[in-house]
Amino acid sequence: MNGGGIRRWGWGSGRAEHLRADAQAAKDAAAAAFYELDTAQRELRISIETISAVDSSPAGRKAAADFAELGRRIDSVSHDYITAVDSHDLDRDDLDTAAASRARTELDRARGELERVKGELDRFAQSLGPQLTRAENQLARLAPAVERARQALLAASNALDAVRAQGLKADDLAARLAALSPELTKLNEGAGTHGVQETIHRADQVVREAEALRAQAEGLPQKAADIDKRLASLRTRTEALQNRAQQVEPVLSELRRRFSAACWQDLQQVPQQAERSARQADEKLREARTAREEQRWPDATALLSTVRALLNTTDEAVKAAGERLQRLNEVSFDHSKEVERTRFAIRDAQRLAMAGRSTPDPRHAQPLDNAVERVDRAVASLTGRHPDYWHLLTELDAVKETVQQVVEQIRQERAAGH
Incomplete structure (x- = not known):
């Protein structure tokens, strides 16, 4: 039974095949973990590139640095996995139980490390959620912002052509529009050259300036008409004033x-x-x-x-x-009417000052008493063949102004106290 080249199957052959199968299963599981980790890393790299393109803040730089550190750990566990795979040929006919057992142990260990780092990667990716959302929103704004800038410049150029067709030069507007040409060149060079945030900011600035230019160009015919109207109106006023003078x-x-x-x-x-x-x-x-x-x-x-x-x-x-x-x-002709109007204003203010009080506040009573005396003196000054009626009028005007100030003071104080 031992001759003829016939292989001898011992009592442990079944156990060896079982261990080979377990080791192969461990290898397949490790391969799946390696594939999942590699896929997750590739996807997260895209997210990091998105954040880095938009966010140059310390938070953005930290995200890139943390991803690089995770990448080094991924490289380490990936190397250990590849080494484990290369170290064991599970298809060998003479694979013994010890080799199969070692292969399974090392491959299980490699799978565990791959899954552990994958968990770190997943948690890191989840922590980047708000940053990534902001970055994606900015990138989503990029193309529309640049297109709005191009359309705004086109509208400004068309408006300028339209007013020139009406015989209006608008040289200053043309010069300002020409000054925006370098900005359009930078927009066309794209965010890859100038950065996403700077490009969006430039596009928004171009839109504002171009829209202002367009509005001014469109308003130029009306401005010319308004100036013509004012010229005619002021000419008429000037002639009338010359006659009145x-x-x-x-x-x-x-x-x-x-x-x-x-x-x-x-x-x-x-x-x-x-x-x-x-x-x-x-x-x-x-x-x-x-x-x-x-x-x-x-x-x-x-x-x-x-x-x-x-x-x-x-x-x-x-x-x-x-x-x-x-x-x-x-x-x-009759100064008594003007004097009486002033005295009435004083009496009205005195009644207001006494409202709800048994004695007036000296801050109110004193200027009102002085006002009475000023009126009396002004009236008494009307002497001679040509009395100074202008002095009377200016004094009465000044008295009425003082009285009005006292009235406003009283009302403000009572409103604040209320």
Whole structure:
């Protein structure tokens, strides 16, 4: 039975085959763990690359560093797994029970290490969830942001062409649009060159500037029309004011004839001031017309504002002379009405100061008592052939202003106390 080359099967052959099968199962399990770890690492690398492309903060750099450290541990356990696989040929015919047992033990150990590191990798991936979401959201914004910038520049260019077709130069807008050309070049170079955050920021900035350009270009025809309208309106005002300014001298003559010098001395320069301001306004109008024709819109607008200010100042001076004569006429005819109105305001304030009190607050009573005395003195000063009625009027105006201040103070204090 021992000859003829026939293999002798011992009592342990069945056990050896069983151990071989167990070792093979351990090898398959380790291979599966190795594949799962490798797949998870590849997927997480994509996530880390996404975060790194967007997030240059300390948190972003830490995520990349932690992944690199995990990668080193993965390399270590992967090396141990490959070594274990290479060390044991489970297909050998002469595989004995000891070799099969060692193979199973080492492969089980390798699988356990692979699964342990896979668990670390999974927990790390889970911790990156918020960072990854933010990074993905920014990347999702990238392409639309760049496209919006391109469309905004195109719209600005089209708007500029449209106003030029109407004969408006818009050279300043054209220069600003040309200045955005380098920004478009950088956008076209992409986030790979300039970074995701910088590219999104640049795109948003281009959109804002291009939309502002478009709006200004579209508003240019209306601006030109408004300036034309203001030119015509201010021309009419200037001519009217020149005519009114000529009427100031007759008003001053009547003031000089009928009232004391104190009533009109401060108006002596009004005719000359009005004439000078009207002349200046006329000059500025001509300059504004030239600026409009040359399409220097800011200059035209500034000049028109100067004209308006000159006209307003002159108009007030001219009006003041006429109103002075009117008020002096009224008070010289009967000053009692103006005096009584002032006394009534004082009495009304005194009643308010006493409301709910047995004695007034000195802070309120003192200025009101002084107001009464000022009115009495002003009335008493009306003496002589030409009384100083203007002094009376200015004193009464000042008294009424003081009384109003006391009234407002009382109301504010009571509102705060309430």
